[in-house]
Amino acid sequence: MLRSWWLAALMLAFGLLVAVTQDEPWLAGVEFVIFVALAVLLSPLVFPKSLTAAQAQERSARDGRPIVYWRPGCRFCLRLRRRLGPRAGRVYWVNIWNDPDGAAAVRAITGGDETVPTVVAGGEAVVNPEPGWLVQRLTA
Incomplete structure (x- = not known):
């Protein structure tokens, strides 16, 4: 914390x-x-309440909402959060500095590093996506 x-x-x-x-x-x-x-x-x-990776994965499997793995101080995470605006509440946020399992999930996706934001949406994982990519998935 x-x-x-x-x-x-x-x-x-x-x-x-x-x-x-x-x-x-x-x-x-x-x-x-x-x-x-x-x-x-x-x-x-400035970010919605973070969940643990396990909670986010369980809820995402149930309702299909994307998961964003992030950390405080990351300017790319802040850019993504800002561009999502009020839609940010429709995404599950996992702070990798508070959740070792979240950090491990990011390392598994990125090949060993903790590059954030890492977004998992619809079974597709994207590292540092353009904000429009996630906005498009949320509006579809």
Whole structure:
């Protein structure tokens, strides 16, 4: 769990450090707000609730929804999440930093590395797909 939040905590720490060393109070406030925004973007908060790999696989087998394996701080995962918009709730999200089985599933798909996002939809696994690819499957 702690591994998922380290980037966000680092951004907050840097933001605080920059703010206290700034001579202009208004500029310190602006810089701190920027670092807080970065912390939120790099945290698990912008993603729907993660499941374990076993839960996601079981539910996907039952209803056919895609599974997205992701990790906090991944800009490609964030891009995919942003492009999905409200449709992100129709996908099962597995944080590979919180679930060793999810990380193992990604390694099995990618040939040994943990490249994310890795998406499994309809029995097809795609590593770092274009967001439009997944949007198309969700709207079909």
